[in-house]
Each structure stands twice: as C-alpha cells, then as structure tokens.
Amino acid sequence: MASRDPEIEEGGGGSSLKKPLLHTGSWYRMAGMSSRQSSMLASSAQIIRESVSIFLCVSIVALGPIQFGFTCGYSNPTQAEIITDLGLKISEFSVFGSLANVGAMVGAIASGQIAENIGRKGSLMIAAIPNILGWLAISFAKDYSFLYMGRLLEGFGVGVISYTVPVYIAEISPQNMRGSLGSVNQLSVTIGILLAYLLGLFLPWRVLAVVGTLPCIFLIPGLFFIPESPRWLAKMGFMEDCETSLQVLRGFDTDISSELNEIKRSVPTSGKRATIRFSEFKRRRYWYPLMVGIGLLLLQQLSGINGVLFYSSNIFNSAGISSSKAATFGLGAIQVVATAITTSLVDKSGRRALLLLSSFLMVASNLLVSMSFFLKHLVSKDSSLYGFLGMLSLIGLLIMVTGFSLGLGPIPWVIMSEILPVNIKSLAGSVATLFNWLAASIVTMTAPLLLDWSSGGTFIIYAAVSTFTLIFVKLWVPETKGKTLEEIQWSFR
Secondary structure, three states: OOOOOHHHHOOOOOOOOOOOOOOOOHHHHHHHHHHHHHOOOOHHHHHHHHHHHHHHHHHHHOHHHHHHHHHHHHHHHHHHHHHHHHOOOHHHHHHHHHHHHHHHHHHHHHHHHHHHHHHHHHHHHHHHHHHHHHHHHHHOOOOHHHHHHHHHHHHHHHHHHHHHHHHHHHHHOOOOOHHHHHHHHHHHHHHHHHHHHHHHOOOOHHHHHHHOOHHHHHHHHHHHHOOOOHHHHHHOOOHHHHHHHHHHHHOOOOOOHHHHHHHHHHOOOOOOOOOOOHHHHHOHHHHHHHHHHHHHHHHHHHOOHHHHHHOHHHHHHHOOOOOHHHHHHHHHHHHHHHHHHHHHHHHHHOHHHHHHHHHHHHHHHHHHHHHHHHHHOOOOOOOHHHHHHHHHHHHHHHHHHHHHHHHHOOHHHHHHHHHOOOOOHHHHHHHHHHHHHHHHHHHHHHHHHHHHHOHHHHHHHHHHHHHHHHHHHHHHOOOOOOOOHHHHHHHOO
C-alpha cells in the first residue's frame, strides 16, 4: 500500500477539513488489515474480490437510476385511472407529467454543488429523501395539488441522481471496466421504466406510487456499506481516506500505489478547492470536453426518444395497431435487452463505434416510420397495404428504440462522467445535466403538438437531428476506451 502523507493526515498543513457525509468508516481499514494478516490470495482470487467490491457498489447506486426510470414510466400506464379518480382534465394531467422535468432541472442545477460539498454518497442520500416523500404525496393525493408537489419532489431527486450516479461509477471503476459499469446507469433506467409499465398493468395507481418508494428505501441503508469516491476524497484533501477507499475497491491484496499516485498528481492542491476564472474556459482543456459533454446529452434528448416513449400508445393507435399497451411494454423490454448488450460491448468496441451505429440506426428508423405514416394517407383503411404500413411503423419504432439503447442512451452519460476535468466537474456536469433535462422537457411538450401536426413530419425532424448527431460524433467525440480518467483529462491539454 502506498505511504501516507503526514501533512495531509493532519489536515493539509494545519487547516481543519470537514469530514464527508456518510464517511467511509473504519471497518474498511480494519477489514483490510485483517485480510492482509490472514492470507495471501492468488491473482485470480484477487480479480474476483475486486469485481465483487466494484459490482456491490454499482448494484447499490444503480437503485437510484431504477427510481429515475420508474418516475419516467409511471405516467404512461396510470393516465386514465388518475384522471378518472381525481376528476382531472387532460391539460392538468399533462402538467403532472411535465413537472418531473421541471423538478429535475432544479435538481440538475444543484447536483454539482451538492456532490462537490458533501460527496457522491451524501448527494445520493439527499436525492433519496425527496423521492420517497414525493411518491408518498402522490399515493395519498386527493386533488392535483399533492399530485403536483409529489411530482416536483420526485423530479428534484431524479435530477440529482442523473448527475451523481454516472460520476460516482466512473470515479470508482477500473479503466478496463469503466464503460461497462457506466452503462449500468442507463440499463437501470430502462429496468425502472419496464417495471413501471409491467406493474402498471396490474396495480392501482396509488399502490404503484408506494412501490415507487422501494428503490430509494433500499438505497439509503446500502450507501453505508460502500466507500466514497477515492477521487473526490483526494480532491478534498482526505488522502488517507482516499487510499483506504481505493484499496477496498481494488482488493486488499492489490498494489494500488501507481493508481493512487496518478490520482494525487491529477487533483488540485490538497485541502483547497480549485476555482477557475470564466476567461479560462477559452482554453481547450475546458471548452472542448464541456462542448462534447453538453452536445451529447443535448442531442440524446433532441433525438425525440422521450416523445416516442411517453406517447407510444397514441403513436401505435394512429399507426393502426390495436394492442397499444402490449406494444408499449414490448418497447420497454427491447430497451432493457439492447442496453444490456451495450453494457457488454462498450469496453470492447469502444464508445465512438457504438455511438455511430446508434445514430445511423436512429436516422434509418425515423425515415422508415416517417415513410409509413406518409404512405398511410394515400391508401384505404380497408386495404391490406394499410395494415402492412402499420406493421412497418412498429418495426421502425422497434429499430429506433434498439438503436437508441445501443449507444445514445447509455454512452453520453458515460462520456460526460469521463471527460470533464476534476476542477470544473461540479459546474460543468450540472450544466450538461441541466441541458439534458431542458431538452427532455422541450421534446416531451412538443411531441404531441408535432404528432398532431404531422406524424410523418415529426419523424423527419427527429431524423434530421439524428443525422447531425452522426456528424457530431464523427468529428468531435473522442474515444475514451482503455484510458484512465487522468489520461483522458491530460489529452485535452
């Protein structure tokens, strides 16, 4: 194990450093000492133990994105029931659906500073509490006021989660597993959406809201059993805790001296929070990764995927498909499968290749759906060709969701968490996340208006955005596969 810096142990040269919320805890250090004294493990056993430690951490924080997905999927199967039970107008329910995005934008603005000041684990704790309160408010709602308040609270928590989880996973992962583990974030979101679709077929909306509290109820105690991000601890000057955290994550018998020294060299002066002037954003090391991070998260949403998922039942009905709920559930299932495939491929094929494939499939599928809608107006509803065109639009939507899940869904979050320099990560990450939620709000609000104007024209617009995404990835997105976070940041200098 690498030697400790005595000056840092004393608080960075005399300055008193505040301990992070949900501090790592001494049991890790005791377990490490006991392990080193009791046995010498073979290299294969070390790999297994390292993987168990990493997978445990990722599995626990993945409860946050499951909550994220459940929030996104909740309004789809419950719309008719909530409107009937509470006597809401369609416009009032639309406000309910969109308030999650409003809350998420507020959460996104706050997420960087929260994660910076109290740590990644503390940030997730802060996010879990309003999520639980929000679901309970929805469950006991007697009118739209509690419904709206609950949705805003949920949105705030989701906004914090959407930034913090990918950053935490990136900061704890070994470089050869970072892409796969980072993709678990989006995989968990799709699982949450699918669970909302599935359970929404059988459970009343109030019971479904109570079920929505479970991911965060399990997340809160789980956070006490995982280490804080070693890179955040190093940045804040807690070098002894950084060493302990890294040792737990890599295995107690693994030599971490090289990685620890690289982290130490990359962070600002111990115990001091580096600040940069606005004029410094003119330097390539800052503006380039910020442009790539914002660009990918913006284009991810402008591709129109939320419009497709939120209003899939209406789209299927207009395409002449009678079993729209079953088709919507099928879309959710395909999302999960395709995202799981990406999780296994991203560290082998690289980020750029999957993003290019994803963008191409999005362009092709949008054009296919658009063509089927335009041709529908030229044929009789009684003809066999009309039914064929309905199936063609379904196939196009399936390809679209598959294409999105193979790249544009998970990888922008992975790349954002990898490329942002450590001294601007909190600010830049918040801005990038805010743009993502802003774009999601725009797409969610405009999708029904655009579909009412022209279904075929709507998908032409989404195809144009996907074409620009293809060009953006080809020209400006760097490959980060196999590099440490420190190597990625140095490449922008």
